[in-house]
Amino acid sequence: MSQSITITKEDIFQQVKLSCKIPELVEQIVSRKIILAAAEEAGIKVETEELQKAANLLRLQNQLTSAEDTWKWLEKHGLSIDDFEEIVYTNIITGKLSQHFFADKIEPYFFENQLNYAGVVMYEVVLDDEDLALELFYAIKEGEMSFYDVAHKYIQDLELRRQGGYLGLLRRQDLKPEISAAVFAATPPQVLKPIVTAKGVHLIFVEEIIQAQLEKKLHEKIASDLFVEWLKKQVEEVDFISNL
Numbered sequence: 001m002s003q004s005i006t007i008t009k010e011d012i013f014q015q016v017k018l019s020c021k022i023p024e025l026v027e028q029i030v031s032r033k034i035i036l037a038a039a040e041e042a043g044i045k046v047e048t049e050e051l052q053k054a055a056n057l058l059r060l061q062n063q064l065t066s067a068e069d070t071w072k073w074l075e076k077h078g079l080s081i082d083d084f085e086e087i088v089y090t091n092i093i094t095g096k097l098s099q100h101f102f103a104d105k106i107e108p109y110f111f112e113n114q115l116n117y118a119g120v121v122m123y124e125v126v127l128d129d130e131d132l133a134l135e136l137f138y139a140i141k142e143g144e145m146s147f148y149d150v151a152h153k154y155i156q157d158l159e160l161r162r163q164g165g166y167l168g169l170l171r172r173q174d175l176k177p178e179i180s181a182a183v184f185a186a187t188p189p190q191v192l193k194p195i196v197t198a199k200g201v202h203l204i205f206v207e208e209i210i211q212a213q214l215e216k217k218l219h220e221k222i223a224s225d226l227f228v229e230w231l232k233k234q235v236e237e238v239d240f241i242s243n244l
Helices: 009-018 022-041 048-061 067-076 081-102 106-112 130-141 147-154 158-162 177-183 216-237
Strands: 119-127 166-171 195-197 200-210
Touching: 009 022, 022 081, 022 216, 048 081, 067 081, 081 216, 106 216, 119 130, 119 147, 130 147, 130 200, 147 158, 147 200, 177 195, 177 200
Parallel strands: none
Antiparallel strands: 119 166, 119 200, 195 200
16 A cells, blocks of 8 residues: 655755764865865856766766756755756866866876876786695696686686676776785786795786876876865865754
8 A cells, every 4th residue: 555755854964874974974074064165265157068068978978868868867966056057067166176276286296106007907816825826826837727717716706707707907006005006017918936825826827018198088087186185184274163
């Protein structure tokens, strides 16, 4: 039997409290206020064309291809048109503030930390037995088996086995320190001597080391990382008063 349930703003706020989300939301509120205040102090403005372009992008990201889709999405999230415009405005201001603060710092930061952005194309088999891993390592080195043969025989995960243990393009920070040290010291293509970690014994084939280039995607990532670090410090230094 269906029943009608009324949900009030007080119900929503009570659920937020019961979900222990208040500290997280307070941090987001403080962050937004810091961003808006810093943008005003820096004299950063947003033009109408920028708002329209960013609004179209936000609709595209949320697959809102018609006015009806947009209204349904706003209703679902309890948002008004003004709220939507505020989201768009804050997104633009955040990006502009990031560029304002860090545009001239990205390239120096990249060159100082270039090794951290190098990539590796690698394959991996994780075993439980170190003696077996050594045996397989020497078998591969001597041409008795291929790395693919080992991966096909010893990897349990079906998809990873089909890919021969291929992990794709990874960055230094994606790997455990003891693994990254060995991987980035390799001379590809090279099978590494088994490495023991808490996860098991890693048998790794390094196919290629890719030196980092400061292309657009990495440029944006560094700008974002620097901005997030800056914002985190600002939040930590703020004394705020709660009227909850």
